[in-house]
Amino acid sequence: MGKSYVYPMFIIGTLFFVFGFLTWINGILIPYFQICLELSNFQSTWVAFSSYVAYFVMAIPSAWILKSTGYRKGMFLGLIVMALGTALFIPAAITRTYSLFLIGLFVTGTGLALLQTAANPYVAIIGPIESHAQRIGFMGLANKIAGLLSLAIFGSVFLFNADDIIKQVEVASIVEKEQILDSYALKIVNPYIIVTLILLLLSVVIYFSKLPEVKDETENQAEEGIESKSGILKYPYLLLGVFALFCAGACEVIPIDGIILYSKSLGISINESRYFAQYTLYAMIVGYIVSVLFIPKYLSQQKALLLSALWGMFFTIVAYFSSGIISVGCVILMGFSASLFWGTIWGLSLKGLGKYTKLGSAMLLMSVVGGGIFPVIFGRLIDINVDYPQTSILLLLPCYAFILFFALRGHKVIKWSGFNK
Template identity: 45%
Template sequence: MSMTAENKHSSVLPMVIVGILFFIFGFVTWLNGSLIPFLKVICELNEFQALFVTFAFYIAYTFMALPMSYVLHKTGYKNGMALGLAIMAVGALLHIPAALTANFLFFLFGLFVLATGLTILQTASNPYIVHIGPKESAAMRISIMGVINKSAGVLVPIVFTVVILSGMGDISEEHLASLNELQRSQLLSDLSLRLIQPYIIMFAALLLLIGLVKFSALPELDFDDGDIDLINDTKTSITQYPQVILGAIALFAYVGVEVIAGDTIGLYGSSLNVDNFAGLTSYTMVFMVLGYLVGIVCIPRYISQKTALIGSAIAGSFCILGVMFSSTTSTSIADIIWGWSGIPVLPNSITFVALMGLAHALVWPSVWPLALEGIGKFTAQGSALLIMGISGGAILPLLFGKLSQTLGDTQFSYIVGLPCYLFILFYALVGHKMKTWTLK
């Protein structure tokens, strides 16, 4: 990668600006968790229909990542970030007619457009963080972004509850069923209209961010042929880079187990009659933040990106085995780890689900620099392929749910995560080093 004199300046300003963008990623993405039960009420949906919120959001990454990479190639990375924010702003505006009509299809279309903007934003910003400084510390920089991203995820439910639900009283299905048709229709309309102001605020905030990115001193990155390994200087397609294709599969596996660890822990806790099952996702999130902090402190000073990836895969595999075979009644592990703090403890099996967050936290920041190393002008396309791996968050949890339904055993269904971690281990040991599809 050739860099202009401007690129050689301090990376502090770019880190701050991209950090703001990662906060937006987290806020918009984790907002889905609050929207699902909310839209289930106001659009009068069943559980299966409500889950199309997640489908509409993540399917955009699958279908729009490659087209957006070609746009990014034309616009450049700085302008691409601004364009992504502009598309997100349009998606925010689309939620206004959706709220006015309480039309679920409008909401899904708005979510798809929002995610399309996020797709180009992520396709631009992740390689930006990789290349804005020394490649040896890229995982550390992405870990910082991960802490910011997950912090937004912690704030979203609080903000949503305060802004949207405060003063509305009881909106449970039982209460709605007790109202007459006119009362119920009025309450649902009032609830829907409450979404308008937050999305107007989101629209305005995105416009401000467009100006921040567009008119800041954010340096442009120039990926040219000089960034390509000499061995690979005859390659003409991103598909000729095995480390990118395999990296996308590794991220597919990672995002799948990330969503499983965060979104099924409450269901599993409920099946075991854990008192605080509704808030169990916070345990996984806290452990993920701790994992990112480990990356910030230790990479590359004490461990390499490759070593971090190996450790994550092995630790994740042990967590899966722990979930499957440890006690569902004893809280001995949680007693040791945080029982002294006064925070409610969990049965050992559920504790291992939460610990998956710590185990795999460094997968995302470690795969990116390993996958993008030496691909030069193909960086935008490579980044798009990696972004497409996010679709694992939509597909693998469904596989988990189907297996759980078929077996009637949630605990054993976590075996879905074992091949995921094993593939990540393969990528750490072999896959990221593959420069050709021909095995020697």
């Protein structure tokens, strides 16, 4: 990485830290809301849906905003919107209103979408596309380290003595139950006041930073072997990449956001399982270190994606046929492969798009909605498969299968007629 890019990459790394801190907290919020709002598994997973659907709704509008504001001001606006979203948690907790929590999550996700629409292509164009997965590896480390801190801090606050709260609620009268749950819901107020203030402070820092505007050098170029085309829909490998990243959302989010629900369905206490999301992030951090050290010097993006898909398929099958802590351990190990999906799929999908690079980036970001849709289905599968909840983990198998297809062939398809060959 050139010295001229050290400062901007530090700024972007700080933003990826913010992404991680507020994205991976969902793994704690899902069981927390399930307890204090008395939700089913299906209802509680709407936390993930509300967060990720914002990416689908706001990705292309965010690209339009960035076109007029530029990267720096766009990032500033994103942080302001995120602060508005986190501030909504305060009245939501006081009134114990789930819909208001979900609105706060959506607004926060809207700000994140604007930030990521700026940050991801910035990382892509700041250096060669072949080493994009390596640069994303650095960003991923910042993201997952922040996630670890988020889960450790908020998990110790929101889920402390959660099993005792559940037992108290089961034997309490209606009035006593309301008092217990009202008090439990207020645990979120002070932490989210602090988070809101930090976001506002960071927005000021970004606004007055000297983050350079980087010109997309590929804007008027087509990669060798890929002719310039008249529309974004005429790039099959991009559209296949969008769907592959949609599937990757399930493979990344469920092992973190859904692991406490999954563990609980297998009879493991919350007091024990509240640490499991952190373990998944540790597995992801190892994956990011591998990407930084080996891609592209020793391992191509395509080969890394192929091996990661096979890894995920293997542990999905083992998780289904095992039980208890063994099954949970397999889900945790899926985090290793999930860490390699984002950078590799993104890099393989953006090659040679030329003037469509920014639009292609927005489309890829829209696919993150998979991280919201699949957990909802996952929660519903746990609810309806009480006797054998491992069935729910099979949801990941077709996702890994499509990612495997994209690694083997999909990223090579430059014409729709290529499917017939």
